[in-house]
Amino acid sequence: MTIRDMPPTHAAQAVLTHRMSPAAACVAPRVSVSRLSRLYEVMDLMLDSVGDPLALGSLAASASYSSYHFDRIFRELTGFSAVEYQRKRRLRRAAHLLRHEPDVPVGRIAQDCGFPSNAAFAKAFRQQFGMPAKSWRDGGWRIYMDAQVGRESDVSFFVAEPGELTALNAPYCAPAPGSVAARVTLRQLPAVQLRYQRFFGQSGAALSLACNAFICTQESAGMPRGAPWYGVFDEDPGFTGEREYCYDFGFDAGVLADPGLGLRVLPAGMVAILEFHGEWPRFRAMYEDWLEHQSVWRLDATRPHVQKVARTEAGGWQGWLALPVKRR
Known part of the structure; x- marks a missing residue:
């Protein structure tokens, strides 16, 4: 089950x-x-x-x-x-x-x-x-x-179904040079007020299961199945060991009231966006295939990494990864 x-x-x-x-x-x-x-x-x-x-x-x-x-x-x-x-x-x-x-x-x-x-x-x-x-x-x-964190140094934020854990935990395979960079777009994101659950000391499969269970619980409480979910990590995941992981996962506070969750504001700002559909891209690929080759943009360490995901009508997942950036 x-x-x-x-x-x-x-x-x-x-x-x-x-x-x-x-x-x-x-x-x-x-x-x-x-x-x-x-x-x-x-x-x-x-x-x-x-x-x-x-x-x-x-x-x-x-x-x-x-x-x-x-x-x-x-x-x-x-x-x-x-x-x-x-x-x-x-x-x-x-x-x-x-x-x-x-x-x-x-x-x-x-x-x-x-x-x-x-x-x-x-x-x-x-x-x-x-x-x-x-x-x-x-x-x-x-x-x-x-x-x-070799197995997860390229970690993105997981919300996949439990049956997809094998694919998520597979060793990192670098994309063909330029293939990720060609998909990256720049966007000014508005601020979002987020209701969230904070997870400590978990990553990989444990974090994926926890987020999936959180989604299921919130959907049973009235969350629309197509509503977007946000994963938030305030630091570079590649430098953070599993015991030190602090990860926020939640939803737009205007969609569902749940005072039992934390409340934070994702700040507005410029981000590099990588959209995906039916796949789980990695922030590492964005770093290595796009950011490290940039002469105009660099990472903004004062704002968080963000993933936004939503269910498709067919039951899969789509969304984007957002890397906070600023001009050099």
Whole structure:
């Protein structure tokens, strides 16, 4: 029996089983919906202010916790303390900028990502990625990416049916040179208010099943079958290990009211779009076949990667991948 064949109550249980890491699963009964939503908002604030000092007390107060209880609940939810979580996000932002902003000095990137000195940044970066920042910029990022998440370093955001997991988990096969670039278009996307479920510590098949179960549950609650769904990843998936994955999946807040979900706004901005129908293209192909050959556009690390998908009348999937870009 697939998740789609389950009764609604069983499908809902499947969502709980697949959508949470073991650490996150134990936190749900003890955290109210409103407080969980505030924790999500705090995490988003941490990402938006990645270069600022981490005021743990202020973050805890905004989520209606003491500093001690905030850090404990945060660790149960994500698997990391708030300080460790922010440090890892700072380092991934730095890795992102080192790859995509080759003309920005390393010291400036360290400062913009919240490190008090170049020495502190150099030590933390080497500990996280196993090489100096200069080696990373000179191509070491590719070695790390393939070794760290080789099976999924090219990961896109999955919502496919459980029966399609074999195709989704197949090793990456680079497209013919220029074939993806020829399909990429540039578009100004409007802002979207999103109701979402946040997934921690999952990728690949587990994430695909979790998103599929989430869709089934929402459709049983009244979501139209042809409505669009959005997958959102705030960082480069290739630099993020499975334990550190933080992925939002949801729908336009105007389509269905569900106060039990988080609420965020996908910012407006210029994106590179790759449309697809009946296939599951990868962001890696967009990076390597289009972005890395661009003289006009570069990645905008301040906005998220987004996938939009919808069911076709025949029951398949179509949509697009959106890579946030800005002018050089």
